[in-house]
Amino acid sequence: METIMISVDNFMDKEKTYAQAVDILKSEDVVAFPTETVYGLGAIATNERAVQKIFEAKGRPSDNPLIVHIGTQEEVAYYAEEITAAAKKLMGAFWPGPLTLVFRQKRGHIAPNVTPGVDTVGIRMPDHPVALNLLRQLKEPLAAPSANRSGKPSPTEAQHVKKDLDGRIPLILDGGRTGVGLESTVIDMTTEPPTILRPGGVTKEMIEGVIGPVTASDSQGNKESVPRSPGMKYTHYAPEAPLYMIEPDAGKIDKAIQTLHNDGQQVAVIGPDELHNTRADWYFAIGARNDTETMATNLYHALRRCDDTESTIILAVETDLAGVGTAFMNRLSKAADGKRYTD
Numbered sequence: 001m002e003t004i005m006i007s008v009d010n011f012m013d014k015e016k017t018y019a020q021a022v023d024i025l026k027s028e029d030v031v032a033f034p035t036e037t038v039y040g041l042g043a044i045a046t047n048e049r050a051v052q053k054i055f056e057a058k059g060r061p062s063d064n065p066l067i068v069h070i071g072t073q074e075e076v077a078y079y080a081e082e083i084t085a086a087a088k089k090l091m092g093a094f095w096p097g098p099l100t101l102v103f104r105q106k107r108g109h110i111a112p113n114v115t116p117g118v119d120t121v122g123i124r125m126p127d128h129p130v131a132l133n134l135l136r137q138l139k140e141p142l143a144a145p146s147a148n149r150s151g152k153p154s155p156t157e158a159q160h161v162k163k164d165l166d167g168r169i170p171l172i173l174d175g176g177r178t179g180v181g182l183e184s185t186v187i188d189m190t191t192e193p194p195t196i197l198r199p200g201g202v203t204k205e206m207i208e209g210v211i212g213p214v215t216a217s218d219s220q221g222n223k224e225s226v227p228r229s230p231g232m233k234y235t236h237y238a239p240e241a242p243l244y245m246i247e248p249d250a251g252k253i254d255k256a257i258q259t260l261h262n263d264g265q266q267v268a269v270i271g272p273d274e275l276h277n278t279r280a281d282w283y284f285a286i287g288a289r290n291d292t293e294t295m296a297t298n299l300y301h302a303l304r305r306c307d308d309t310e311s312t313i314i315l316a317v318e319t320d321l322a323g324v325g326t327a328f329m330n331r332l333s334k335a336a337d338g339k340r341y342t343d
């Protein structure tokens, strides 16, 4: 299959492009599209055969639920039961945006392979003009995980999608680089209080500012947590060379690089602008140290850039856990499979 990539930044043929994407989706196939978090690989969420193609293209294990994307807030009521007052407040405050709400599922609409083994459904309304346009023209919900091969870092550019899925999907809508750069926050609204299952761009503090105290599950990326909690059943976001987290300490980084060089290793380092280390064979500066939002935006891109180097080991500098730092460390810790560099 030939994979076509079309830019939707350009105003010219936009309508034709959306019509083409809608046709492909209605013919039970998949389309990759940009959202404000990462690129998604969408299929009509009510069509089991279409959804099956997502798993095939990604090589994704089929027991991992997919998030359903909708174009208007009203649609939630078609697929979800027990929409609480707190859920309504969160939708009002953060939709469209990077927050997925898990509800009890209304039976008979969403295809069973979207939510294998659970009676809930995760739903969000993405805050990206291309995603919203596509959803509104399609007038159907889209099941859409990130548009990468399973295990790889999520795509933040159309080129990343092309690299992973070329020849496996018919169409990529290119809307430029994504803004948030990490997947949505996932919050389970079926528990009391609600539970954050996955940290993301909408932080715990932001959520608590709207609905009061919530709990956070144990895969929150704090440095003490056990690396292999149930939510971390599969390897994720992993570059090719082994990746280790390292403290944001210039002296320790320097010493680590020296030791690794003595062992004949080639070292790539991902870290803040301020710790740029000239001994590193490659240093990917991903933003100012106190600007975790920018660092989050650039993390996956940097992980993918490491694959273009000859590095035999990657060190990635930890951030603190304030704000988006929780989500940053959650993804980094999964990419590193919990490994921290110690000499």
Ligand code: AMP
Pocket (backbone or CB within 6 Å): 064, 065, 066, 067, 102, 115, 118, 120, 121, 122, 144, 145, 146, 183, 186, 197, 198
């Ligand atoms: P991805 O599709 O790669 O963005 O990952 C989606 C993640 O959202 C899954 O791995 C789950 O952790 C979470 N998720 C989606 N739907 C549900 C659900 N119904 N119940 C619990 N977690 C969910």
Ligand code: MG
Pocket (backbone or CB within 6 Å): 145, 146, 154
């Ligand atoms: Mg993913």
